[in-house]
Amino acid sequence: MCLAIPARVEELLPDQMARVSVDGVGKIISVALVDDLAIGDYVVLHVGYALAKIDEEEAMATLALLREAAALGAQP
DSSP states (O other), X not given: OOOOEEEEEEEEETTTEEXXXXXXXXXXXXXXXXXXXXXXXXEEEETTEEEEEEXXXXXXXXXXXXXXXXXXXXXX
């Protein structure tokens, strides 16, 4: 199963790359598919590529839902 997850842009890098944070976990991704990104923006991340920019409220709601689903899966 593949998921696209929200990530916060921490640093814009050369060659249309960026350092992002996914719930505190850092990763270098391509942002070639998304225009006008700034530090602090949220993107939808899928297999190393930012697919779209989303607002912070939507990102936080999605991350909360993913945490809730993970907690349900961890119960015996």
